[in-house]
Amino acid sequence: MAIIGTIMAVPAIFAFYCAWVVAMLLRPFFVFVLACLLWNAPFTMLKMRMVADTFLYMFLCKDKKFKNPSDRGAFLSSLPSSSKKTIVFVRHGESCWNDTFNAGERKKLDFIKGFIPGLIKSFYYEVYLALSGKVDSWFYDSPLSHYGISQIDALARYLSKGPSSSSEQEVFDLLNGSPGCPKTSVLCSSNLRRALSTVCIGFRDRLASNPDEKIVVHPSLQEISRNPDTLSITPPGQQVNASWIEKASLPQIQPILTSRVDMTHHIGNKPLSSNGGTRMASFCTFAFSRPEECVICGGHSLWFRSFFRAYLPEASGHISKKKKMVNGGTVMFDLYKVKNGGGWEYVIDEKTMKVVYGGF
Numbered sequence: 001m002a003i004i005g006t007i008m009a010v011p012a013i014f015a016f017y018c019a020w021v022v023a024m025l026l027r028p029f030f031v032f033v034l035a036c037l038l039w040n041a042p043f044t045m046l047k048m049r050m051v052a053d054t055f056l057y058m059f060l061c062k063d064k065k066f067k068n069p070s071d072r073g074a075f076l077s078s079l080p081s082s083s084k085k086t087i088v089f090v091r092h093g094e095s096c097w098n099d100t101f102n103a104g105e106r107k108k109l110d111f112i113k114g115f116i117p118g119l120i121k122s123f124y125y126e127v128y129l130a131l132s133g134k135v136d137s138w139f140y141d142s143p144l145s146h147y148g149i150s151q152i153d154a155l156a157r158y159l160s161k162g163p164s165s166s167s168e169q170e171v172f173d174l175l176n177g178s179p180g181c182p183k184t185s186v187l188c189s190s191n192l193r194r195a196l197s198t199v200c201i202g203f204r205d206r207l208a209s210n211p212d213e214k215i216v217v218h219p220s221l222q223e224i225s226r227n228p229d230t231l232s233i234t235p236p237g238q239q240v241n242a243s244w245i246e247k248a249s250l251p252q253i254q255p256i257l258t259s260r261v262d263m264t265h266h267i268g269n270k271p272l273s274s275n276g277g278t279r280m281a282s283f284c285t286f287a288f289s290r291p292e293e294c295v296i297c298g299g300h301s302l303w304f305r306s307f308f309r310a311y312l313p314e315a316s317g318h319i320s321k322k323k324k325m326v327n328g329g330t331v332m333f334d335l336y337k338v339k340n341g342g343g344w345e346y347v348i349d350e351k352t353m354k355v356v357y358g359g360f
């Protein structure tokens with residue numbers, strides 16, 4: 001009997017010693033993690049607030065709960081007597097978030113096979129950024145991925161190559177801010193990092209040849225969604241920092257982010273009380289408050305599609321109402337400001353819609 005007891009006891013003792021060894025081995029690791037978090041205490045607090053915000057917005061954000069304005073078709077007859085702005089939408093390149101969560105141009109099977117490794121990779125980066133005390137994130141205000149940067153590099157090369165026919169000259173002159181261009185224009189961007197980097201990279205030649213020009217960040221352009229990739233990491237009024245990806249592969253972007261971006265309108269992340277409808281309306285007011293005739297905006301696919309759904313006439317069956325713009329896609333149109341009683345209405349003239357690059 002005693003022998004059986006001894007044999008039974010062995011696994012328990014063995015398990016106990018194993019657990020003890022593992023705990024001893026892991027202890028330096030836990031101490032290290034704790035030390036890192038305490039060493040970067042202000043950053044750790046910031047990161048904890050980001051996690052809290054992520055859940056807050058997921059449960060309480062009503063960004064997609066808004067009514068579109070009345071049928072824009074009713075105002076079409078007033079367009080000839082109304083003022084207008086030319087608007088250009090430029091969708092950002094692929095972000096790290098989408099690298100993890102959306103198939104994009106990958107085959108479905110490849111995407112599924114790569115999903116778990118991709119998720120592990122992104123969490124690994126998130127932990128690395130957290131422990132090294134960087135105000136940066138894979139998920140939160142998700143930055144351009146390597147692939148996203150290459151997509152916008154292609155847009156920049158397309159713009160600097162110039163038009164293939166003389167009829168397009170005017171469009172290229174406008175986008176490139178060429179000296180002879182009859183129309184004035186301003187570069188704008190959403191307050192999210194991937195949109196701003198898209199404008200910095202896509203319009204790098206324009207920025208280089210117009211050294212006094214600034215990119216105006218406007219919070220109305222912040223993406224319509226409750227996901228953490230659409231929350232802004234940049235505190236009010238501060239300049240944006242390049243992501244760890246850009247720091248490594250595109251260091252020339254930081255001087256642009258630091259000295260060529262006007263952040264005075266950036267009053268921080270979208271408030272919980274905001275929604276897509278109020279931000280789109282505030283964008284229209286902003287666009288018409290600008291002295292320039294054309295407003296070029298770096299922004300986001302759901303925001304852009306919502307804008308077309310809201311400001312094209314109901315009868316319009318334009319593709320922009322159904323499909324999202326592709327990464328790097330560049331679309332141009334005229335937006336009109338029509339007087340209606342005591343107020344103003346904004347209307348897109350469908351006839352002026354024009355794909356400059358990429359499309360839907």
Ligand SMILES: *[C@@H]1O[C@H](CO)[C@@H](O)[C@H](O)[C@H]1NC(C)=O
Nearest residue numbers: 135233234235238239240241
């Ligand atoms: C950018 O980086 C600097 C230096 O690390 C830091 O002081 C600043 O708070 C950062 N700004 C933002 C908006 O993260």
Ligand SMILES: CC(=O)N[C@H]1CO[C@H](CO)[C@@H](O)[C@@H]1O
Nearest residue numbers: 095097098102142229301302
């Ligand atoms: C951060 C980002 O790029 N988000 C987009 C990822 O793709 C989905 C679906 O195509 C969009 O809804 C997101 O806006």
